[in-house]
Amino acid sequence: MDAMHAHPGVVSAHEVFPSEAEHHAHHHKQSFITKYIFSQDHKTISKQFLITGIIWAIIGGLFSVLFRLQLGFPGQAFPILETVFGKWAPGGEIKPEFYYALITMHGTILVFFVLTAGLSGTFSNFLIPLQVGARDMASPFLNMLSYWFFFLASIVMMSSLFIQTGPAAGGWTVYPPLSALHEASEGSKLGMDLWIVSIALFVVSILLGGLNYVSTILNLRTKGMSMTRMPLTIWAFFFTAIMGIVTFPVLLSGLILLFFDRNLGTSFYLSDIVINGQILPNEGGSAILFQHLFWFLGHPEVYIVIMPAMGIVSEILSVNSRKPIFGYMAMVGSLFAITILSTLVWAHHMFVTGMNPLLGSIFALLTLLIAVPSAIKVFNWLTTIWRGNIRFTPAMLFAIGFVSLFISGGLTGIFVGNATLDIQLHDTMFIIAHFHLVMGVAAFFGMFAGLYHWFPKMFGRYMNPTIGYIHFWVTLIGAYLIFWPMHYQGLAGMPRRYLDKSPWVSFNQFGELDKMISVVTIIVFVVQLMFVFNFFYSIFKGRKVTSENPWKANTLEWTTPINPGHGNWTGEIPEVHRWAYDYGKDGKDFIPQTEPVGVNEKIER
Amino acid sequence: MQTFFIVAILILGFLITFQIARASEYVSVLRGEEKSRKQSNRINAFLLLLFLILGLFGVYYCNEKLAGKILTVSASYQGEHIDTMLWITTAITGIVFFITHIALFWFCFKYQESDNRKAYYYPHNNKLEFIWTVVPAITLTILVGYGLYYWFKITGKAPKNAMVVEVTGSQFQWDFRYPGFDGILGKKYYRDINVAANNPLGQVWDDPANHDDIHTTGEMHLVVNKPVKLVIGSKDVIHDVGLVHFRMKMDAVPGTPTTMWFTPKYTTAEMKKITGNPDFVYELSCDQMCGKGHWSMRGVVVVETQEEFDQWLIQKKPQYYVAFPDKDPSNPAFKADSTKSGNAAIIPANSQVKTKQ
CATH class of the missing domain: 1.20.210.10 (Cytochrome c oxidase-like, subunit I domain)
Structure with a gap:
C-alpha cells in the first residue's frame, strides 16, 4: 500500500454525508428483504441480534417484576395479574407453578437470549469486521443463519409461554429428575420439551456465530493488524467465541440425553424413583451426571x-x-x-x-x-x-x-x-x-x-x-x-x-x-x-452524527463513513501501523491506528 | 381504576422526563455543545464522588439495620469453622472492597476532564503488574489453605460413636428413620415403597435389621453434643437438607445416598435463650428447587439431652409393627393367626429382591 492510502479516512470524509440514500450508491441494488430481513451484512445482523435481545430483555425483566411483586407483597392480590394471566394468578395472586415458571424463564431468557445472544451476538457481529478491518465476516451466509437459528430458538421459547401447562419451571439449570419427569411439575410437561428444542437451536446459532467470529479474527485482519495490535474488544470476543464452541456442545449432549429420558424411557439421569405413588422402572442412572454436563457449559457461560x-x-x-x-x-x-x-x-x-x-x-x-x-x-x-x-x-x-x-x-x-x-x-x-x-x-x-x-x-x-x-x-x-x-x-x-x-x-x-x-x-x-x-x-x-470520529477514538471502525454500507469502507481497507491505544502520547490527544509511525517515534507495539 | 392511575402517572412522568431531556439537547446546541458537555462532565464527576460517600454510608447503614437479622452463633461445632472462615474472608475482601472502590470513584472525580490537564501516557509497568498478580495469588492461597483445612475437617469421616439418622425427601415432605436398638438401618428398595401398606420408605421387611427401625415425619430429634451422621436420600426429585443453624447442607439425590455429619452444640431450649426468641426452632429447609411446593418443604429439628431423646424414642413404634400390627408384642392381637390379612401378598414381592441395597 502506498502512502496515498495511508489516510483513507480523510478521503472518504469528503464524499460521505449522513444522508439516507447515499450509502446505497456504491453497492448492488437491494430489496427490503435482502437489506433488512435476510441480510448478510454483519452490521444488520448485529442489529437484528440487538433488537431481538431488547425484546427478550423486556420480557425477562418484566418477569422479574412480576415475581418481585409476589416476594415483596406476599398474600396481597393484584387484580391486574388475573386479568392478564388468568388461571396462573387466580384472584390476582401468583400461583406457585407460575412463580417457578417466571423465575425459570427469567433466568433462561436473560442468561441465554439477552446476555449471550443479545450482548455477544450484537457486539461480536458489529465490531469484529469493523475493528479488525474486514469487509464482513468470513462467512456472511453462516452468520445470517446464526441469527435465524437464534430467531427460531426465540420463537420456540416464546411459544412455550403460551401453552396450557406453561413453560419450563425447573429453574434455568433444569436439573433432572424434576425436569425429566412429566409428573414432577406442570412445567416439566410440554414446556420442558420446548425448552430443550429451543436451547438446541440456540446452541446451533452460537456455534455458527462462534466459528465465524474465530475464523474472521484469525484470517481477515487488515494489513498491519497483528494479533497484538487488536483492540481488547476483539480479544474478548475471540476468547468468548472459543469458550462457546468448546462448551455449548456439552450442554447440547446433556440436553439430548435429557430429551431421551423424558420421551424414550432411557435412564441416563433417573434411578430409584417413586413419584405420586407411581414406581418408575428406571434404575442405574445418575441425576448428578446432568449437573456435570450442565455446568461444564454453565460456568463458562457466565464468562461468555x-x-x-x-x-x-x-x-x-x-x-x-x-x-x-x-x-x-x-x-x-x-x-x-x-x-x-x-x-x-x-x-x-x-x-x-x-x-x-x-x-x-x-x-x-x-x-x-x-x-x-x-x-x-x-x-x-x-x-x-x-x-x-x-x-x-x-x-x-x-x-x-x-x-x-x-x-x-x-x-x-x-x-x-x-x-x-x-x-x-x-x-x-x-x-x-x-x-x-x-x-x-x-x-x-x-x-x-x-x-x-x-x-x-x-x-x-x-x-x-x-x-x-x-x-x-x-x-x-x-x-x-x-x-x-x-x-x-x-x-x-x-x-x-x-x-x-x-x-x-x-x-x-x-x-x-x-x-x-x-x-x-x-x-x-x-x-x-x-x-x-x-x-x-x-x-x-x-x-445526527456530523464527524466520522465523534469520540476521537483510535480504532478502525471510526475510519468508515458515518453510515457505512455493506463492505464498510468505500475505498480500500485501511492499513494499520500501531496498536489501538496511543492516547495522550507525545503530546497528541490521540493517534489513530492508521497513522504511520513517525521517524523518531517509539511505538508500544 | 387505581392501576389505571398508576400507569397514567408513569406515562406522564415518562413523557415529561423525555421532553426535558430533548429540550436539554436543544439548549446544549444553542449554548454551545462544548460548554454544556463540560458542565455535565463536572456534574457527573461530582455525582460519582457523592455516590462513593453516600454508598459507603449506605454500606454502614445497611449493616446496622440488617446485621442483627442474620444467623447468630453456630449451633454445631463444625459450623464454628465455617463462621471463622466467614470472618477471615469478610475481613480480607472487605479491605479490597473499600480500597478499590475509593480508588475508583476518587480517580473519577480527581481526574475529570480539565483544560489544564494532559492525560499521562502510561501503557504498562511490569513491576506494578507483577505486584498485583502475586499479592492476590498469595492472599487467595491463604484463603484456600484455611478453607480446605476446614473443608476436610467438616467433610471427613463421621466419628465412630455418631448416631445415625436417615433423611428422605419427597415432594414435599421430610421423612426420618432411626436405626433402633441394633444401631443398623435395615435395607430398603424403592420398588417396595407402598404408602398404603405402611411402608413409605420401601423398607425390605425380610431384613431383620428393619424390624426395630423407627420412622417419623416432619420432625427430627437429635442429641446435644453427640455427633450425628445423616444418611440422605430422595424418593422423587433432588432435594437438599438445609440446616441453616448448624451451617450444614447436603443434596438428597434419588438413587445416590449422600451423607453428612455434625455435632449439635446447643439444645433447642438453650438456643431459645441465646436468640432471645421464645418461638425459636431449628428448621430443616429444602434448598434445592424441587417443584411447586419447594418453598414450603419444612422440617423441624429438635435438639435435646440424651434423656429427653431416649424418652421420645421409646414412645415410638417401629415401622415394622405399624405395617404388621399382628407382629407387635404390645398389640393384644399378637400371637393371633399371622397368616391372615394382606401380609402374604407383600412378602413374596420382597423376596425377589435380595441383592439390592
Whole structure:
C-alpha cells in the first residue's frame, strides 16, 4: 500500500454525508428483504441480534417484576395479574407453578437470549469486521443463519409461554429428575420439551456465530493488524467465541440425553424413583451426571456473558480517559487465563451434591485461582483511569459502573467459591446477590456502555445523553439497593426460590426489606423502558452524527463513513501501523491506528 | 381504576422526563455543545464522588439495620469453622472492597476532564503488574489453605460413636428413620415403597435389621453434643437438607445416598435463650428447587439431652409393627393367626429382591 492510502479516512470524509440514500450508491441494488430481513451484512445482523435481545430483555425483566411483586407483597392480590394471566394468578395472586415458571424463564431468557445472544451476538457481529478491518465476516451466509437459528430458538421459547401447562419451571439449570419427569411439575410437561428444542437451536446459532467470529479474527485482519495490535474488544470476543464452541456442545449432549429420558424411557439421569405413588422402572442412572454436563457449559457461560462486557469496558475506559489501557498484554493474558480456567471450575456449583470431598477441594482451588486474572483486570482498569483526563459520556459512566459492580460481585465470589463457605451459602439469597452483581447487572452495564458508545456508528445518530445519565444513575443506585441487602438475607440462610417465607421461623424477618427491593425493582424496570424508548426514538430522530470520529477514538471502525454500507469502507481497507491505544502520547490527544509511525517515534507495539 | 392511575402517572412522568431531556439537547446546541458537555462532565464527576460517600454510608447503614437479622452463633461445632472462615474472608475482601472502590470513584472525580490537564501516557509497568498478580495469588492461597483445612475437617469421616439418622425427601415432605436398638438401618428398595401398606420408605421387611427401625415425619430429634451422621436420600426429585443453624447442607439425590455429619452444640431450649426468641426452632429447609411446593418443604429439628431423646424414642413404634400390627408384642392381637390379612401378598414381592441395597 502506498502512502496515498495511508489516510483513507480523510478521503472518504469528503464524499460521505449522513444522508439516507447515499450509502446505497456504491453497492448492488437491494430489496427490503435482502437489506433488512435476510441480510448478510454483519452490521444488520448485529442489529437484528440487538433488537431481538431488547425484546427478550423486556420480557425477562418484566418477569422479574412480576415475581418481585409476589416476594415483596406476599398474600396481597393484584387484580391486574388475573386479568392478564388468568388461571396462573387466580384472584390476582401468583400461583406457585407460575412463580417457578417466571423465575425459570427469567433466568433462561436473560442468561441465554439477552446476555449471550443479545450482548455477544450484537457486539461480536458489529465490531469484529469493523475493528479488525474486514469487509464482513468470513462467512456472511453462516452468520445470517446464526441469527435465524437464534430467531427460531426465540420463537420456540416464546411459544412455550403460551401453552396450557406453561413453560419450563425447573429453574434455568433444569436439573433432572424434576425436569425429566412429566409428573414432577406442570412445567416439566410440554414446556420442558420446548425448552430443550429451543436451547438446541440456540446452541446451533452460537456455534455458527462462534466459528465465524474465530475464523474472521484469525484470517481477515487488515494489513498491519497483528494479533497484538487488536483492540481488547476483539480479544474478548475471540476468547468468548472459543469458550462457546468448546462448551455449548456439552450442554447440547446433556440436553439430548435429557430429551431421551423424558420421551424414550432411557435412564441416563433417573434411578430409584417413586413419584405420586407411581414406581418408575428406571434404575442405574445418575441425576448428578446432568449437573456435570450442565455446568461444564454453565460456568463458562457466565464468562461468555461477562467477557464481551470486559472487552467493551476496557475500550471505553481507555477512550474516555484519553489514556492507553494499562497493561495490554496482562489484559490479554488474563482473558486467556479465564478462558482456560473457566472450563476447569464447573463443579464448584456442586460442592454439596455428595461429590467426593477431594474433588471438591480441587475445584475450590481452581476456582479461587480464577480470581487472580480477575483481580489483575480490575487493578489495570483502575490504573487506566488514574491520571487520565476523563470524559463522562453515558458510555463511560456505565463502564465505571461495570467496574464497581464487578468488584462488588467478584469479591463475594471468593466466599462462595471456597467450598467450606459454600456449604452455608449454597442456594441461598447470597448466591442471587453474588451472580446478579457480577455477571447479571455488570454484563448489562457492559452492554449499555457499548450501546451508548457505538450507537453513533450503528445508526449515524446519538442517543439522548440526558436520558442516558438518568438511566445510568437510577440503574446503578437501584442495582445496589436491590442486591446489596440480599447478601444479608443469604447470611441469614434464606434459601433462594422461596415464594413465601411466612411459614418459616428462620426466614420471615425480612418483610420490609423485600418490600423495598420490590419497589426499587419496579422503578429500575421503568427506567429501562425509558432507555428502550430512547434507543428506538434516537434511531429515527436522534441528533445526527456530523464527524466520522465523534469520540476521537483510535480504532478502525471510526475510519468508515458515518453510515457505512455493506463492505464498510468505500475505498480500500485501511492499513494499520500501531496498536489501538496511543492516547495522550507525545503530546497528541490521540493517534489513530492508521497513522504511520513517525521517524523518531517509539511505538508500544 | 387505581392501576389505571398508576400507569397514567408513569406515562406522564415518562413523557415529561423525555421532553426535558430533548429540550436539554436543544439548549446544549444553542449554548454551545462544548460548554454544556463540560458542565455535565463536572456534574457527573461530582455525582460519582457523592455516590462513593453516600454508598459507603449506605454500606454502614445497611449493616446496622440488617446485621442483627442474620444467623447468630453456630449451633454445631463444625459450623464454628465455617463462621471463622466467614470472618477471615469478610475481613480480607472487605479491605479490597473499600480500597478499590475509593480508588475508583476518587480517580473519577480527581481526574475529570480539565483544560489544564494532559492525560499521562502510561501503557504498562511490569513491576506494578507483577505486584498485583502475586499479592492476590498469595492472599487467595491463604484463603484456600484455611478453607480446605476446614473443608476436610467438616467433610471427613463421621466419628465412630455418631448416631445415625436417615433423611428422605419427597415432594414435599421430610421423612426420618432411626436405626433402633441394633444401631443398623435395615435395607430398603424403592420398588417396595407402598404408602398404603405402611411402608413409605420401601423398607425390605425380610431384613431383620428393619424390624426395630423407627420412622417419623416432619420432625427430627437429635442429641446435644453427640455427633450425628445423616444418611440422605430422595424418593422423587433432588432435594437438599438445609440446616441453616448448624451451617450444614447436603443434596438428597434419588438413587445416590449422600451423607453428612455434625455435632449439635446447643439444645433447642438453650438456643431459645441465646436468640432471645421464645418461638425459636431449628428448621430443616429444602434448598434445592424441587417443584411447586419447594418453598414450603419444612422440617423441624429438635435438639435435646440424651434423656429427653431416649424418652421420645421409646414412645415410638417401629415401622415394622405399624405395617404388621399382628407382629407387635404390645398389640393384644399378637400371637393371633399371622397368616391372615394382606401380609402374604407383600412378602413374596420382597423376596425377589435380595441383592439390592
